[in-house]
Amino acid sequence: MEKEQRYNLSGLLRLKELDIRKVVADNPSLTVGEYFNAITKLENDINIMSVFQKFITLKADEKDIKCLEEKKSLFEAIGSFHYVDTINEAVSAIKRGRRQLAADYIRSLVDNYNAFLELLITAKKQEDTETKHCTQGTQVLSKVISFMKYEESNRKLRILAVDDSTAMIKTITSVLENDYKVYGLTNPAMVEAFLKQVMPELFLLDYQMPEISGFDLVPIIRKFEEHKETPIIFITSLGTIDNVATAYTMGPAILLLSRLMILFCRKK
Numbered sequence: 001m002e003k004e005q006r007y008n009l010s011g012l013l014r015l016k017e018l019d020i021r022k023v024v025a026d027n028p029s030l031t032v033g034e035y036f037n038a039i040t041k042l043e044n045d046i047n048i049m050s051v052f053q054k055f056i057t058l059k060a061d062e063k064d065i066k067c068l069e070e071k072k073s074l075f076e077a078i079g080s081f082h083y084v085d086t087i088n089e090a091v092s093a094i095k096r097g098r099r100q101l102a103a104d105y106i107r108s109l110v111d112n113y114n115a116f117l118e119l120l121i122t123a124k125k126q127e128d129t130e131t132k133h134c135t136q137g138t139q140v141l142s143k144v145i146s147f148m149k150y151e152e153s154n155r156k157l158r159i160l161a162v163d164d165s166t167a168m169i170k171t172i173t174s175v176l177e178n179d180y181k182v183y184g185l186t187n188p189a190m191v192e193a194f195l196k197q198v199m200p201e202l203f204l205l206d207y208q209m210p211e212i213s214g215f216d217l218v219p220i221i222r223k224f225e226e227h228k229e230t231p232i233i234f235i236t237s238l239g240t241i242d243n244v245a246t247a248y249t250m251g252p253a254i255l256l257l258s259r260l261m262i263l264f265c266r267k268k
Helices: 009-014 020-026 032-043 048-056 062-078 081-095 099-123 141-154 166-176 188-195 214-222 241-249 259-267
Strands: 158-162 181-185 202-206 232-236 254-258
Touching: 009 099, 009 141, 020 062, 020 141, 032 062, 032 099, 032 141, 048 062, 048 099, 062 081, 081 099, 158 166, 158 188, 166 181, 181 188, 188 214, 202 214, 214 232
Parallel strands: 158 181, 158 202, 202 232, 232 254
Antiparallel strands: none
């Protein structure tokens, strides 16, 4: 029996490319497992790109048109309705004999498709620690989403701490965990992938880390629309005038915090 695929449902719900709520509105009995399997089927469809290329190279025939319309059902099943609309436009164009227009529609789809797949793959088998107890495959998806909405309204505020020191991550967590949900990363290179799954309300960043500094993480964080103004605090023992000036140029939501202050809070 094929092993059921698991995804971070909260991460999928955040993707603007998916309208999962419309999917469950159209199919109230849809289960979590059925939805995850639909994503897996699209992800593993090795023929879809060849069909796209037939349209782009103006070589599509009636068989390819039928095949593309069948592929459309995969996008409908996961709630990617933008792709559904684009496919409809392409099919309509080619049936009217406007092959170049159809090619343009499919080309615009393909331009974003690989990035879209990467988002789905990122969500695959990611630990969904806040909702894993309610995302069993047999659960009705609409009920799970309603439960997650309830949890969201009652949850603790989320903080992401990024520091290459495991000891510092543990210290930050011990100081804040009673009042906040604290996530810790010791590898700053993982921040971007993390933010595709979880949306913190505050960032605590180590100023000095190997390869990627706390300042280097700011543009990575800010490229997410929901984090254009999310507060960022740098944790550093190097509170020089230059460091303060650099932080100031990055916007009013950025502050510097001494490591000693955190250690003092822990002792209290």
